[in-house]
Amino acid sequence: MKLILPNPRGFCAGVYMAIDVVEQLVQMGQDKPIFVYHEIVHNKHVVDRFRRRDVTFVDSLDEVPMGSIVVFSAHGVSPALRRQAVDLELTAIDATCPLVTKVHAEAIRYAEKGYQILLVGHADHQEIVGTRGEAPDAIQIVSSAKDIPGLQIRDPDRLVYLTQTTLSMDDLSKIIDALRDAFPNIKAPPSDDICYATTNRQKAVHAIAAECDLVLVVGSKNSSNSVRLTEIAEASGTAAYLIDDKSELDKDWFEGVDRVLITAGASAPEDLVREIVLYLIEEYDGDVEQRDIYHETIEFGLPLTLKKFMRAHGIDGENRRIVRDDAVALDGWLEAQGITHQTVGMTIGATG
Numbered sequence: 001m002k003l004i005l006p007n008p009r010g011f012c013a014g015v016y017m018a019i020d021v022v023e024q025l026v027q028m029g030q031d032k033p034i035f036v037y038h039e040i041v042h043n044k045h046v047v048d049r050f051r052r053r054d055v056t057f058v059d060s061l062d063e064v065p066m067g068s069i070v071v072f073s074a075h076g077v078s079p080a081l082r083r084q085a086v087d088l089e090l091t092a093i094d095a096t097c098p099l100v101t102k103v104h105a106e107a108i109r110y111a112e113k114g115y116q117i118l119l120v121g122h123a124d125h126q127e128i129v130g131t132r133g134e135a136p137d138a139i140q141i142v143s144s145a146k147d148i149p150g151l152q153i154r155d156p157d158r159l160v161y162l163t164q165t166t167l168s169m170d171d172l173s174k175i176i177d178a179l180r181d182a183f184p185n186i187k188a189p190p191s192d193d194i195c196y197a198t199t200n201r202q203k204a205v206h207a208i209a210a211e212c213d214l215v216l217v218v219g220s221k222n223s224s225n226s227v228r229l230t231e232i233a234e235a236s237g238t239a240a241y242l243i244d245d246k247s248e249l250d251k252d253w254f255e256g257v258d259r260v261l262i263t264a265g266a267s268a269p270e271d272l273v274r275e276i277v278l279y280l281i282e283e284y285d286g287d288v289e290q291r292d293i294y295h296e297t298i299e300f301g302l303p304l305t306l307k308k309f310m311r312a313h314g315i316d317g318e319n320r321r322i323v324r325d326d327a328v329a330l331d332g333w334l335e336a337q338g339i340t341h342q343t344v345g346m347t348i349g350a351t352g
């Protein structure tokens, strides 16, 4: 069995940063408990690992005792929630991904200019809830082209669309076509809102899925970008499954299967991918081919709120960065395990 692993897969810069925020707080050994508003990133294992280290995840700030430390997750929060944190005298540490913050800033700017904003995304996703909160009177949500006839538009010449960062590029382009048909003068965001990590992982699956018999996407069911990767693989005609970890593998999936693409959503830890690789090698005598599609170089430093908090406790977090170099790291790991592997370069014009 050939196991194909694309680079990039798994953690993006925003997820590395958000997880590191909680990690730094845990390591600081505060005497106060640490609360995180929503899952820090949408991954069951990431959340469970922090739970085991006494981090508490809440869906409402009403659950957080006055004066506690609270981390806002990578998906961002609304201004109303920030105000609630101030009222509760919480020490709020903001782990919102800067690429989500960029969309918030666009929403604020267009609302101030008097535009109506069509926010394309999944209405109940944390990111959309947070972005919408920046200008609730100016923003309407578009989840699919079917929502377009129900929109209340004041002036079709003062209309802009913005999007969730983790949508499928294919789905979005259909929705944008339908929006342009309905409102020919609608403005596009100044730069793409779908982030580089979503784009690159989707392009990799697009490029490779059709030559495989099976695609495994490691990620949680509530991870938007992981679900999109699974859909993209299925759309290419290859059976695809979204799994949290090795325990969800089903032997029936592998009957007559010679080539398996194993990728991971932006919030899925690499060690879960490696467990699956080891298992499949043992069960099916597989070897590994890495496809180096794009070497991502984006990295984010710690958020200002955390740096300030660390400074107040005599810790310098100013220049801290998490550097990703999965291709190199995987080579070393494969060699250490004695696993036959090769790395194939494959340029498909990815970004970031």
Ligand code: SF4
Pocket: 012, 013, 014, 015, 074, 097, 098, 099, 100, 165, 166, 195, 196, 197, 198, 225, 266
């Ligand atoms: S998927 Fe994109 S927007 Fe979301 S955390 Fe990662 S880099 Fe940021």
